[in-house]
Amino acid sequence: MAGLRVDETRCIGCTRCVRACATGGIEVKDRLARPTDACVFCGACIDACPVDAISIERKEAGADLVAYRDIWVFVQADEHDDVLPVAFELLGRARALAAQRGCAVVALLPQGPGSAGSHERELIARGADRVLTVHDERMVPLDAEVCARWVCDLAQRLKPEIILYGATAFGRELAPMVAVRLETGLTADCTRLEIDGATGLLQQTRPAFGGNLMATIECPARRPQMATVRPGVFAGDACPRSSVSSDAAAKDQVVEYPLDASVRSRVRVLATEPAQQGASIAQAKRLVVVGRGIGSKKQLPLMQRLADALDAELGCTRPLVEAGWLEYPHQVGQTGVSVAPELLISIGVSGAIQHLAGIGGAKTIIAINEDAQAPIFGIAHYKAVGDAIEIVDNLVRELEDAVARS
Amino acid sequence: MHIVVCVKAVPASTEVKMDPVTNTIVRDGGDAVVNPFDASALELALRLREERRAAGEDVRVSVLSMGIPATERLLRDCIARGATDALLLSDRAFAGADTLATTHALTCGMCELGMPDLVLCGKMAVDGDTAQIGPELAGALDMACVADVRTLMACANDAVTVRAGGDAGVSLVEATLPCVLTVAKEAATLRMPSIAGVLAAEHATVDVRGAAEVGADAARIGLAGSPTQVVRSFVPEQQAAGVEVSGDAIGQARQLVRIIGEVA
Numbered sequence A: 001m002a003g004l005r006v007d008e009t010r011c012i013g014c015t016r017c018v019r020a021c022a023t024g025g026i027e028v029k030d031r032l033a034r035p036t037d038a039c040v041f042c043g044a045c046i047d048a049c050p051v052d053a054i055s056i057e058r059k060e061a062g063a064d065l066v067a068y069r070d071i072w073v074f075v076q077a078d079e080h081d082d083v084l085p086v087a088f089e090l091l092g093r094a095r096a097l098a099a100q101r102g103c104a105v106v107a108l109l110p111q112g113p114g115s116a117g118s119h120e121r122e123l124i125a126r127g128a129d130r131v132l133t134v135h136d137e138r139m140v141p142l143d144a145e146v147c148a149r150w151v152c153d154l155a156q157r158l159k160p161e162i163i164l165y166g167a168t169a170f171g172r173e174l175a176p177m178v179a180v181r182l183e184t185g186l187t188a189d190c191t192r193l194e195i196d197g198a199t200g201l202l203q204q205t206r207p208a209f210g211g212n213l214m215a216t217i218e219c220p221a222r223r224p225q226m227a228t229v230r231p232g233v234f235a236g237d238a239c240p241r242s243s244v245s246s247d248a249a250a251k252d253q254v255v256e257y258p259l260d261a262s263v264r265s266r267v268r269v270l271a272t273e274p275a276q277q278g279a280s281i282a283q284a285k286r287l288v289v290v291g292r293g294i295g296s297k298k299q300l301p302l303m304q305r306l307a308d309a310l311d312a313e314l315g316c317t318r319p320l321v322e323a324g325w326l327e328y329p330h331q332v333g334q335t336g337v338s339v340a341p342e343l344l345i346s347i348g349v350s351g352a353i354q355h356l357a358g359i360g361g362a363k364t365i366i367a368i369n370e371d372a373q374a375p376i377f378g379i380a381h382y383k384a385v386g387d388a389i390e391i392v393d394n395l396v397r398e399l400e401d402a403v404a405r406s
Numbered sequence B: 001m002h003i004v005v006c007v008k009a010v011p012a013s014t015e016v017k018m019d020p021v022t023n024t025i026v027r028d029g030g031d032a033v034v035n036p037f038d039a040s041a042l043e044l045a046l047r048l049r050e051e052r053r054a055a056g057e058d059v060r061v062s063v064l065s066m067g068i069p070a071t072e073r074l075l076r077d078c079i080a081r082g083a084t085d086a087l088l089l090s091d092r093a094f095a096g097a098d099t100l101a102t103t104h105a106l107t108c109g110m111c112e113l114g115m116p117d118l119v120l121c122g123k124m125a126v127d128g129d130t131a132q133i134g135p136e137l138a139g140a141l142d143m144a145c146v147a148d149v150r151t152l153m154a155c156a157n158d159a160v161t162v163r164a165g166g167d168a169g170v171s172l173v174e175a176t177l178p179c180v181l182t183v184a185k186e187a188a189t190l191r192m193p194s195i196a197g198v199l200a201a202e203h204a205t206v207d208v209r210g211a212a213e214v215g216a217d218a219a220r221i222g223l224a225g226s227p228t229q230v231v232r233s234f235v236p237e238q239q240a241a242g243v244e245v246s247g248d249a250i251g252q253a254r255q256l257v258r259i260i261g262e263v264a
């Protein structure tokens, strides 16, 4: 059986593996390391072992991997038929990966029957070599199961090596439905995607196992390799809109693939309550992000005043959402929103890895924290060690005075 | 009607602190609890049963989990709160499962329990949060699926109506049964056990089955059945140190005003 192996002739019982383990998955008894039932095979102990005594044994059914080629990017349009920007971010990233693999980048674009054909041109101008599309009334509104059937059909016929999805609500439903039908792996919310130079495999990196750890994940024996990425994470990779030429896309670059006639949606949208206004922290140019270090809910008005003085939006860490101080759309991080403002002011935030996963796109980060060792300072461009309330109090006064004077 | 609620045992605290000196993980060894999202899913199932019972129909609410033997305690607690029966899939062979392998195991568990009309899962687990299991289960069981359910509005014999979150906002959605729903935490708060429930749970049997007993294909479960592999885990490197903004609070505030003016 596959499992964690400890080479008894090498193990020296040093317990470094026990200390490296986030899950209690390994213990040392009689000066010998042994895996426990809690082992999740993350490999942290392997890296920690000074004598290379630990390994993971796997059995792999080798598929015919060489038949798979190209990188696909799923493209989602919203209810106004506008393409969500995460598609361009992924196309930009896919271009870099494709250059290493020597393959093409293909955009997958399901559309309603009336779509005008302008998306194809933009997708090609912004990184796609080809567009696979379908015009079908069953694609409006987008239905994850219907869409999954179309993507699976295409993937089985055309054998892509990699498929990337934006981790929107829809993408997070679609991608697992495709994964289970194709019986392949899927890594959620990646913050880094790279090609391993030696093996050519897609290395998918994401925060893992609760702790302040990142994990790099591969899918060596199944195809396609699939990942979802939060909007904003690869904002810097997107090819700018200005490069879109007005030339029509060459005919052979756009291919229509019909949806199987038997596919029917089992879910019907009866009505949609419009999304709440405000709290568009994903697009904000300036952002104030508050954490548990602001002490109490009573301090929120002060923080809002700071945000108002800076013409910024207000974001927060997960514990504040859990405590009901702010609504979920304000949460910044791996399980919240990824942000990419010009300026981010982080106040009383420790900088846990799941939080940092959402602010990598910020251009300038100013952090205020009383603990000089707080991890947030590791990525901050400007660091103010001190009491959050005292500093913000003064900051708000200075900013409001400046406005009053001008 | 038969409802299966999938539950996962998660650490009571998902806060894992790093020891800054040794760079290793400090565990506080908190007890396992039912993933809060799954608890909300269970409450929805229990409410649905009460509604239908009032209309004279019997609804079976099974809880299903894949986990270590100690998870039995949590499933018994689910029975105390009103679940009809519980199945725990526990076996070394299940360990190391990614979402695809977990889906296969849960599918086998579902077959063992009898195919449900409704499957309720938490929208995500607080300790892993891939949010993949629900949609993968729907695919494996060939059922309809609605993710991020905020309110269960109505459930007939052939269709369920819910309010669910999506990219365009919250929608009123109707899905045909059988169906998988993934439930948001705010959908409901799990009730406390009743005294009668606690007494009943004491005598209830939590079915514990191994992989072979539920006919799981050894090549599709656990580490062996997981297409994804963690090849490396690491503490991210801290980047170059930023500029220190020192002085007293007033001095710091003044410097920050200047910096803000310069950068944005």
Ligand SMILES: Cc1cc2nc3c(=O)[nH]c(=O)nc-3n(C[C@H](O)[C@H](O)[C@H](O)COP(=O)(O)OP(=O)(O)OC[C@H]3O[C@@H](n4cnc5c(N)ncnc54)[C@H](O)[C@@H]3O)c2cc1C
Binding pocket: A210, A290, A291, A292, A293, A294, A295, A316, A317, A318, A319, A320, A331, A332, A333, A334, A335, A336, A337, A347, A348, A349, A350, A351, A352, A353, A354, A355, A358, A368, A369, A370, A371, A374, A386, A387, A388, A389, B014, B015, B126, B127, B128, B129
């Ligand atoms: C699966 C999973 C997903 C997660 N997803 C997210 C996510 O998307 N987003 C997210 O934010 N978190 C997420 N978390 C939680 C994350 O691990 C941290 O627990 C969280 O980010 C910590 O929030 P915090 O910084 O506000 O609180 P803490 O970690 O408690 O930090 C508070 C900070 O405030 C400082 N402080 C205290 N008092 C003062 C004062 N008077 N003045 C100045 N500073 C002060 C302290 O020094 C400390 O650094 C996730 C966790 C898990 C397990």
